[in-house]
Amino acid sequence: MRKVVANAKQAIEGIESGMTLMIGGFGVCGIPENIIAALALTSVHEMTCISNNAGVGDFGLGLLLKDHRIKKMIASYVGENAEFERQMLSGELDVDLIPQGTLAERCRAGGAGIPAFFTPAGYGTEVAAGKEVRVFNGKPHILEHALVADFALVKAWKGDHAGNLVYKGTARNFNPLMAMAGKITVAEVEELVDNGELDPNQIHTPGIFVQRIFQGESYVKPIEQRTVRPRP
Amino acid sequence: MSLDKQGIAKRIAQDLRDGWYVNLGIGIPTLVANYVPPGIAVEFQSENGILGMGPFPYEGDEDPDMINAGKQTVTLLPGASLFDSAMSFAMIRGRHVQLTVLGAMEVSDTGDIANWKIPGAMVKGMGGAMDLVASAKNIIVAMMHTNKKGESKLLGECTLPLTGVKCVNRIVSNLAVMDVTSDGFKLIERAPGVSVEEIRKATAGRLLVEGDIPEMPR
Numbered sequence: 001m002r003k004v005v006a007n008a009k010q011a012i013e014g015i016e017s018g019m020t021l022m023i024g025g026f027g028v029c030g031i032p033e034n035i036i037a038a039l040a041l042t043s044v045h046e047m048t049c050i051s052n053n054a055g056v057g058d059f060g061l062g063l064l065l066k067d068h069r070i071k072k073m074i075a076s077y078v079g080e081n082a083e084f085e086r087q088m089l090s091g092e093l094d095v096d097l098i099p100q101g102t103l104a105e106r107c108r109a110g111g112a113g114i115p116a117f118f119t120p121a122g123y124g125t126e127v128a129a130g131k132e133v134r135v136f137n138g139k140p141h142i143l144e145h146a147l148v149a150d151f152a153l154v155k156a157w158k159g160d161h162a163g164n165l166v167y168k169g170t171a172r173n174f175n176p177l178m179a180m181a182g183k184i185t186v187a188e189v190e191e192l193v194d195n196g197e198l199d200p201n202q203i204h205t206p207g208i209f210v211q212r213i214f215q216g217e218s219y220v221k222p223i224e225q226r227t228v229r230p231r232p
Numbered sequence: 233m234s235l236d237k238q239g240i241a242k243r244i245a246q247d248l249r250d251g252w253y254v255n256l257g258i259g260i261p262t263l264v265a266n267y268v269p270p271g272i273a274v275e276f277q278s279e280n281g282i283l284g285m286g287p288f289p290y291e292g293d294e295d296p297d298m299i300n301a302g303k304q305t306v307t308l309l310p311g312a313s314l315f316d317s318a319m320s321f322a323m324i325r326g327r328h329v330q331l332t333v334l335g336a337m338e339v340s341d342t343g344d345i346a347n348w349k350i351p352g353a354m355v356k357g358m359g360g361a362m363d364l365v366a367s368a369k370n371i372i373v374a375m376m377h378t379n380k381k382g383e384s385k386l387l388g389e390c391t392l393p394l395t396g397v398k399c400v401n402r403i404v405s406n407l408a409v410m411d412v413t414s415d416g417f418k419l420i421e422r423a424p425g426v427s428v429e430e431i432r433k434a435t436a437g438r439l440l441v442e443g444d445i446p447e448m449p450r
Binding site: 030102108123169224 | 278279280281282287288289290291293294295296297298299300302303304305306314315316317318320321324325344352353354355356357358359360361362363366367393394395396397398
């Protein structure tokens with residue numbers, strides 16, 4: 001099974017308007033930069049995007065928002081993107097804001113064959129509207145359903161030809177979970193290595209979840225809040 | 233003299249206990265990490281996948297792949313670990329974190345909290361806040377007692393969309409330390425130089441004052 005493709009353009013073949021995409025990353029940390037840039041060059045639109053955040057104004061998912069390519073967003077925090085907040089408040093963009101832990105678990109469940117689960121998060125808030133409530137151990141929980149996507153677009157630090165992935169630092173975040181839940185999972189990596197180079201003990205995402213992999217290039221890796229402490 | 237943000241953070245840090253795992257929300261709560269009392273070792277958990285979060289890096293050492301929940305650059309302390317978001321919220325939802333500190337727009341005297349949405353004006357999203365307040369063993373809210381218009385943020389009932397119900401344990405504001413009880417906000421300590429009367433005027437919800445109320449330790 002040949003998983004390696006040459007570049008982002010090849011990696012996104014088959015993504016069509018109207019599809020549901022999962023995009024990894026927390027803020028702009030660990031986002032699949034090359035894939036998003038390649039998508040922005042196509043004319044796909046009416047997308048439903050599942051991602052924890054909405055990028056910043058002119059980077060990450062922000063690129064797709066600017067051209068109104070996204071019809072619906074499922075996210076947990078969109079505060080860094082003023083254009084996003086504007087589109088949402090004006091009704092141009094349909095948004096489902098869901099608790100971050102619920103988002104993570106819904107993706108994991110989607111990849112793991114768990115169709116639904118109960119969580120205490122959001123009980124008593126508008127997130128619980130219309131959802132079944134059940135009491136466990138004297139505490140109310142709400143029923144949440146698994147999330148899957150036509151394509152899961154993830155970013156990793158290293159990957160091999162078998163599709164195994166290793167992540168670095170806090171760039172891991174949602175990538176392993178979304179990798180499980182995509183019908184087709186596309187991974188861009190900073191370093192693509194031969195099978196046998198990655199220690200099997202250190203694999204974060206086993207290759208079974210990954211259908212396409214390519215070596216990315218020219219990572220920008222913006223820092224949203226550069227915070228430092230003085231040297232003694 | 234009411235407290236400033238640093239003063240609130242410093243007072244909350246006095247509630248830290250040795251060996252605790254602690255999650256700090258964005259805003260004033262992050263400052264708590266700067267005031268861990270000597271002799272106390274806690275581990276800070278960051279919802280985006282860090283346990284054992286350290287201070288901000290030195291200038292020049294910033295790593296874009298090492299950020300906290302507020303998207304600020306951070307470092308790791310020896311003994312730290314890194315993991316994905318499902319694992320992170322398993323720690324939180326599974327009640328392995330001893331203390332959560334977060335900010336609030338409103339808190340009710342039954343312990344409800346609203347801190348994620350002002351309808352029609354500000355809808356940034358709840359992030360991890362709902363998971364944190366639904367699961368935490370111990371929740372301390374760091375907040376200003378009144379808003380910019382001088383209106384109380386400590387109410388009988390929240391007017392803004394809720395983040396969680398009946399979950400707040402303690403509030404540390406610029407004026408006071410208060411615990412949420414079945415009789416409403418119980419006044420525990422006054423900020424230095426702040427009177428009980430001042431606190432009463434600034435609190436719209438039920439305020440329980442029993443006996444002499446000490447000032448916060450300096």
